[in-house]
Amino acid sequence: ALRHERPGEARHCENCGMALAGPYCSQCGQRHHEHPVHSLWHFIREATEDVTHADSRLWQTVYALLLRPGFLTEEFLAGRRARYLPPVRLYLVVSVIFFLVTGLQSSLSAPEIRVGKSGGSFHYQVVPGSGGAAAADAAPAILPMRPVCAKLGMSSPSLGAWCDDLAPRIQRSWTALNAAGGAERLQTVWEHNFERAMFVFLPLVALLMIPLYLKPRRYYVEHLLFLVHNQACLFAVLGLYALLGMITSSNLVLEPIGFALSIYVPVYFYLAMRRVYGQGPWRTIGKLAALSVDYFGIGLLMLVVIVTYSFLAL
Numbered sequence: 001a002l003r004h005e006r007p008g009e010a011r012h013c014e015n016c017g018m019a020l021a022g023p024y025c026s027q028c029g030q031r032h033h034e035h036p037v038h039s040l041w042h043f044i045r046e047a048t049e050d051v052t053h054a055d056s057r058l059w060q061t062v063y064a065l066l067l068r069p070g071f072l073t074e075e076f077l078a079g080r081r082a083r084y085l086p087p088v089r090l091y092l093v094v095s096v097i098f099f100l101v102t103g104l105q106s107s108l109s110a111p112e113i114r115v116g117k118s119g120g121s122f123h124y125q126v127v128p129g130s131g132g133a134a135a136a137d138a139a140p141a142i143l144p145m146r147p148v149c150a151k152l153g154m155s156s157p158s159l160g161a162w163c164d165d166l167a168p169r170i171q172r173s174w175t176a177l178n179a180a181g182g183a184e185r186l187q188t189v190w191e192h193n194f195e196r197a198m199f200v201f202l203p204l205v206a207l208l209m210i211p212l213y214l215k216p217r218r219y220y221v222e223h224l225l226f227l228v229h230n231q232a233c234l235f236a237v238l239g240l241y242a243l244l245g246m247i248t249s250s251n252l253v254l255e256p257i258g259f260a261l262s263i264y265v266p267v268y269f270y271l272a273m274r275r276v277y278g279q280g281p282w283r284t285i286g287k288l289a290a291l292s293v294d295y296f297g298i299g300l301l302m303l304v305v306i307v308t309y310s311f312l313a314l
Helices: 040-054 057-067 071-077 087-107 132-136 145-151 157-178 182-213 220-247 251-277 281-312
Strands: 112-118 121-127
Touching: 057 071, 057 087, 057 220, 071 087, 071 220, 071 251, 087 182, 087 220, 157 182, 157 281, 182 220, 182 281, 220 251, 251 281
Parallel strands: none
Antiparallel strands: 112 121
16 A cells, blocks of 8 residues: 655655655655645646656757767766766667658658540549559569579589579569569568668677777777767658658758758767867868768668668568
């Protein structure tokens, strides 16, 4: 049963029984409420307070993430962490919202209007713009893999057998892609695999940052934390732009904002790198250029692997 202290009695945590010296328990962290929730109005008041006050660190984190490059990483490394969302939780929340928005945007493709003539009258039909139905009429191509492997120099018996074993899978995937809804299935599989691959992508890029900061030596986790915060910012910015694209298709709105973002993102990364690593402008620019090559190189390789794997998984 719940126990409630009488006036003048020492307050105790309802969860663990620890004596309280403030609004939060020093043992388990639960917040202490002076009065139990007896009415709907009381419940609504408590819920509103929780959203606007106790979880205000969400808004502080979002503000710092978008407008203060490198600040969250600097604060975390300095041990000032209670006021902001933890880096991994922040990244997960932002990435989930980003993939939801981009997935919704891709599913809202513009419809096509097909006009036909029957006798002396015209008729029209509204169909999805993906072209899945039209693609279903296309005959799947036959993919002889052994000649392809031979042209690539893969002529040994084991590789030739591997090519023969791979051919049926490619044929099945090709048939599935050309069937009704195949393009949509490929996109769905690709998006899921891309989300998972990001958990490998960022650690790989962080690994390549180690040679850039040997003197003074920086820990691997510092590079990973830096990339997690910057990738979260990139997802947030791109997600907002995708959301804007669903609201309006006007180039007068989208093109200037897209141009501004193309400047904002590299400047953000530069300022974040200067703040976290504390080096001069030219050294920072040089290391940012090297990081960009690593980032896009690994990213391109990852895209090739993801698309290939997603295609073979159809």
